[in-house]
Amino acid sequence: MELQNKRNIAKNIFLDILCFTLGGILYGISVSVFSEPNQIAPGGVTGISIILNSLIHTPVGTMALILNAPLIIWAIVELGYKLVVKTIFAIILTSISIDVIAMFIPPYQGDQMLVAIFAGVTEGAGLALIFIRGGTTGGTDTAARLLGRRFPHFSMGRLMMFIDLCVVVISAIVFKSVESAMYAVIVIFVATRLIDAVLYGTDIGTGKMLFIMSQKSQEISQAIISQMSRGVTILKSKGAYTGKEGDVLLCAVRKYEVYRLTQLIKEIDIDAFIIIGDAGQINGEGFKENGKEEKTLKDIIKNRKRKE
Known part of the structure; x- marks a missing residue:
């Protein structure tokens, strides 16, 4: 590993x-x-x-x-x-x-x-x-x-x-x-x-939302977290025709990260089923303010002052 x-x-x-x-x-x-x-x-x-x-x-x-x-x-x-x-x-x-x-x-x-x-x-x-x-x-x-x-x-x-x-x-x-x-x-x-x-493609939006269906959902979710520093939500699913239960991964990313994410998924499971949609606005950690995008110099200084 x-x-x-x-x-x-x-x-x-x-x-x-x-x-x-x-x-x-x-x-x-x-x-x-x-x-x-x-x-x-x-x-x-x-x-x-x-x-x-x-x-x-x-x-x-x-x-x-x-x-x-x-x-x-x-x-x-x-x-x-x-x-x-x-x-x-x-x-x-x-x-x-x-x-x-x-x-x-x-x-x-x-x-x-x-x-x-x-x-x-x-x-x-x-x-x-x-x-x-x-x-x-x-x-x-x-x-x-x-x-x-x-x-x-x-x-x-x-x-x-x-x-x-x-x-x-x-x-x-x-x-x-x-x-x-x-x-x-x-x-x-x-x-x-x-x-x-x-x-x-020609889609216009502030972010992208991906639904990923794969037999290797655990491996894919771990790869997204470790290699792209993005969160993943696991949704329980059941096929209407087959009746089989499984997992659907939900992941929100910035537009420029879509290509890299799809390539990462295909490296793990070439047969993964991916749905990509627009996310008009994404708030929270890693995106818009109310959870800062990444650790900044200001954050480091503030954290050090608190520790002191």
Whole structure:
């Protein structure tokens, strides 16, 4: 059992590195080959870096890393450190990829619509690979998560849209081109739709709820708890046709965790029956406030003070 756990850990680390590396390369291509050479700033920290590049000629990847540094520090204080570790790794990889790819792959400056579409496709594919493994690239998504804790009446999607919109408007002013802003909107739209399609189809919701039926329900529930740090509820069931009694596992996860969870289930039982549905809102431990998402730096400090 211990050997199997070590193998699973090694496999997960390998997949994390592989997906983050491929995702970083694709994201770097999106920025260095398509967006930056054509003065398209598709929101977020990368968009701000592209704008600054046109003003003070700083490398886009390096500037993105610098701008993300305060967000990382803020995230360590406000969010769970488990999420931040992967985020730091992803930020470093994508930042390096942007600058390195700019040295070796020539920019494409042809038809602007093709530029916007392919920038969105490569960005979306790259980010999807990173999100699949539970990471983020900092920027808009991290800023939105942090702001969401201060302004809980705004959804994360709306906060992300607001931040991106501000960057796009600024880019139109700096580049003196309304068309540039319009193409940036196309990039954002294509990228977000592709991310949605890769991660969880075309469904839209704040979380996902899975019902899992398997002859190996105990093994699956233990794997979910130990490898994904998610809770599982065991429901007693009885087949209407067969009359056989069994267990149904109920598990709530974030959207980007669905792919990883289904893969984990299939590794244990290839014949497992899985129903995936939308969860419009999830409150409690591991999700929305009233049970903090993960152990944070604030929690650690508070706990130490109590012990003292």
